[in-house]
Amino acid sequence: MAALSIRDLDDSVREKLRLRAARNGRSMEAEIRLILTAAATEEERPRNDLFTALTERFTQLGGGELDLPARTAPPRAADFSEW
Structure with missing residues (x-):
């Protein structure tokens, strides 16, 4: 098994991980292992x-089809002269 060190982890993140681990009845190390395993094994969604x-x-x-009316005038550029 590999060992992993994480440097410069914000103290607030560490505290949230500690609280999450306590809520789930796990050690912080076990909680982080679970989080990393889940993140690494989830399917990539396009x-x-x-x-x-x-x-x-x-x-x-059932609302994917839109009936758009034909243009009656050519499109025009936006006028930002008053800005």
Whole structure:
């Protein structure tokens, strides 16, 4: 088994880990081992942009199709002259 040292860990993080370990009835070392094992073994989820994530979410609810009207005028640039 490998040993791991973590330097420059913020004191507040250490305290939160200690409290979490106590709540779960484990030593701090056992709690950190569990956290690291879970993080290293979880499946990688593909990262989507916000639009794709929202589209997927609302498609599941039956609201993914939008009827967009045709443009009647060409798009114009934003006017920021008053700023």
